[in-house]
Amino acid sequence: MGLTRDRASTARPAATAPPPARGGRRRLRRRRGRDDLAAYAFLAPWFAGLLIITIGPMLASLYFSFTDYSLIGDPRWAGLDNYREMLTDERLRTSLRVTFVYVFVSVPLQLAMALALALILDRGVRGLAFYRSVFYLPSLLGGSVAIAILWRRVFGADGLVNQVLGFFGVQGEGWVSHPDYALGTLIVLNVWTFGAPMVIFLAGLRQIPAMYYEAAAVDGAGPVRRFFAVTVPLLTPIIFFNLVLQMINAFQTFTQAFVVSGGSGGPSDATMFFTLYLYDRGFGSFDMGYASAMAWLLLLIIAGFTAVNFFASRYWVFYGD
Amino acid sequence: MVTETSPARRGSDHRRRFFTHLGLIAFGLVMLYPLLWMVSSSFKPTPDIFREAGLLPGTFAPENYTEGWTALEYPFHHYIWNSVWIVAGSIVGNLLACSMAAYAFARLEFRGKKLFFAIMLMTIMLPIHVVIVPQYIMFANIGWINTFYPLIVPKLLATDAFFIFLMVQFIRGLPKDLDEAARIDGCGHARIFLRIILPLSLPALATTAIFTFIWTWNDFFSQLIFLTDPEMYTVPVALRTFVDSQSQTSWGPLFAMSVVALGPIFGFFLAGQRYLVKGIATTGIK
Numbered sequence: 001m002g003l004t005r006d007r008a009s010t011a012r013p014a015a016t017a018p019p020p021a022r023g024g025r026r027r028l029r030r031r032r033g034r035d036d037l038a039a040y041a042f043l044a045p046w047f048a049g050l051l052i053i054t055i056g057p058m059l060a061s062l063y064f065s066f067t068d069y070s071l072i073g074d075p076r077w078a079g080l081d082n083y084r085e086m087l088t089d090e091r092l093r094t095s096l097r098v099t100f101v102y103v104f105v106s107v108p109l110q111l112a113m114a115l116a117l118a119l120i121l122d123r124g125v126r127g128l129a130f131y132r133s134v135f136y137l138p139s140l141l142g143g144s145v146a147i148a149i150l151w152r153r154v155f156g157a158d159g160l161v162n163q164v165l166g167f168f169g170v171q172g173e174g175w176v177s178h179p180d181y182a183l184g185t186l187i188v189l190n191v192w193t194f195g196a197p198m199v200i201f202l203a204g205l206r207q208i209p210a211m212y213y214e215a216a217a218v219d220g221a222g223p224v225r226r227f228f229a230v231t232v233p234l235l236t237p238i239i240f241f242n243l244v245l246q247m248i249n250a251f252q253t254f255t256q257a258f259v260v261s262g263g264s265g266g267p268s269d270a271t272m273f274f275t276l277y278l279y280d281r282g283f284g285s286f287d288m289g290y291a292s293a294m295a296w297l298l299l300l301i302i303a304g305f306t307a308v309n310f311f312a313s314r315y316w317v318f319y320g321d
Numbered sequence: 322m323v324t325e326t327s328p329a330r331r332g333s334d335h336r337r338r339f340f341t342h343l344g345l346i347a348f349g350l351v352m353l354y355p356l357l358w359m360v361s362s363s364f365k366p367t368p369d370i371f372r373e374a375g376l377l378p379g380t381f382a383p384e385n386y387t388e389g390w391t392a393l394e395y396p397f398h399h400y401i402w403n404s405v406w407i408v409a410g411s412i413v414g415n416l417l418a419c420s421m422a423a424y425a426f427a428r429l430e431f432r433g434k435k436l437f438f439a440i441m442l443m444t445i446m447l448p449i450h451v452v453i454v455p456q457y458i459m460f461a462n463i464g465w466i467n468t469f470y471p472l473i474v475p476k477l478l479a480t481d482a483f484f485i486f487l488m489v490q491f492i493r494g495l496p497k498d499l500d501e502a503a504r505i506d507g508c509g510h511a512r513i514f515l516r517i518i519l520p521l522s523l524p525a526l527a528t529t530a531i532f533t534f535i536w537t538w539n540d541f542f543s544q545l546i547f548l549t550d551p552e553m554y555t556v557p558v559a560l561r562t563f564v565d566s567q568s569q570t571s572w573g574p575l576f577a578m579s580v581v582a583l584g585p586i587f588g589f590f591l592a593g594q595r596y597l598v599k600g601i602a603t604t605g606i607k
Contacts (some may be wrong), residue, residue, distance in 0.1 A: 263565070
């Protein structure tokens with residue numbers, strides 16, 4: 001390359017140099033406006049990351065999931081042992097139950113809250129940007145260790161919630177240390193971060209053309225009818241989008257449970273999330289084979305529910321036209 | 322806020338607006354009360370935290386901050402520096418690598434584009450747990466545990482695919498005339514990318530930088546796994562050892578350091594609200 005400054009004649013022969021047979025095809029593609037080499041150059045870091053950081057480790061963890069591996073020495077092939085152990089592992093079952101309760105209670109509540117607030121704010125409230133920011137702020141902070149620490153104090157036996165309850169003469173529980181309520185405090189924490197889906201709902205509501213409402217009003221539809229006949233159907237793609245996203249996130253919750261329970265998943269495994277148990281097996285007792293098998297189970301669960309969501313969406317999501 | 326309502330409004334409408342605002346403000350206060358209470362409590366002597374639900378400290382105790390700052394093995398700015406290094410590296414990595422990949426996906430035609438794009442989208446949803454164990458083993462083998470490399474190098478390789486997607490969406494929205502004109506004038510892809518696409522993508526780059534900052538600053542799971550030496554601890558990991566190691570008596574200092582940890586996020590939130598709201602509205606994450 002670089003013999004002359006005429007790119008058109010030098011760069012291409014250089015690019016086609018390796019196999020002459022494919023060179024002809026490449027020149028053909030060029031004429032159709034392709035730029036494979038440039039594209040691959042721009043994608044080079046991403047390709048490297050995909051192979052080394054993502055796909056390689058994915059395959060490795062699939063392999064480890066069939067082995068017994070404690071970091072010391074080599075992985076020892078164990079066939080389906082890890083998966084068989086998962087079937088009878090009482091703690092794993094607990095962690096699945098905790099995670100499912102968390103996902104299926106907190107995500108609908110969070111989305112309902114987000115939708116309700118978005119609808120109120122969309123009615124032309126003054127100071128929209130201000131309210132939006134106030135409600136959005138917890139979404140940015142919610143996943144941090146500092147907020148988890150705060151939650152521990154807010155829902156502690158002598159915490160903020162009980163101080164307020166005491167003001168009304170009610171004697172509260174030690175919420176975070178009570179097996180029946182500890183998970184509830186984490187659900188509240190997730191609902192508290194409804195701001196992000198709310199912003200997405202707001203953007204979606206803005207997309208609904210005003211003429212639909214006008215047409216419905218002309219036809220005699222009242223506000224309730226307009227809500228169910230115009231707003232809800234046109235918003236279903238956004239509801240679907242938020243649902244998929246928040247479910248995927250919720251399945252992977254770790255920090256909050258880890259910090260609130262002091263890393264134990266307690267009290268009596270009430271907040272033993274799946275990811276917490278995975279961390280415990282993998283990085284607490286260095287049971288890398290079992291942790292890898294758990295990771296693949298998590299992947300399958302998330303992929304499965306996402307697929308179910310997409311399948312079910314055909315029956316309730318309205319894509320217009 | 323309430324008094325802003327135009328006087329020309331009819332009475333009932335006026336009242337409705339008034340109650341909407343009243344409700345929103347009350348709700349907003351309940352939402353933010355725990356945060357305000359934490360800030361206020363960080364200035365209270367620890368015993369008062371368990372007694373006072375109010376916001377004004379009865380006794381003002383700024384020494385929580387000095388005490389908390391030195392309560393752990395290293396002074397707190399040590400952990401802040403560690404976090405800053407990782408955040409800075411991650412931002413540089415995401416800006417460079419993700420924008421390059423996004424340019425290819427948004428503007429270039431190449432073999433396998435659809436397949437690679439689909440793979441890229443799927444990696445956004447991939448739970449980190451599926452790769453973390455082998456990554457740990459791999460990084461341990463090359464001696465990278467307790468260094469910042471495992472947290473930064475992946476970003477230089479565009480593994481935060483979410484930002485690729487964000488920038489692809491943005492670049493697709495840019496008019497093609499400019500880069501086509503540049504192409505006719507003989508510009509190569511590198512020049513088009515650097516001189517035309519990047520400058521026009523500043524809003525998307527800002528969104529990327531701000532989100533990278535917030536997520537990396539808050540990130541706990543991977544930092545907990547890759548950094549086990551107290552010297553390498555970041556702010557979240559340090560806070561977590563703080564909460565585990567201290568007895569009931571030091572909630573004041575602990576709250577003080579929690580406020581310090583949340584401060585930068587709040588600052589970035591105030592400065593970058595516009596980009597954040599646009600960012601989530603167009604791509605819809607957190």
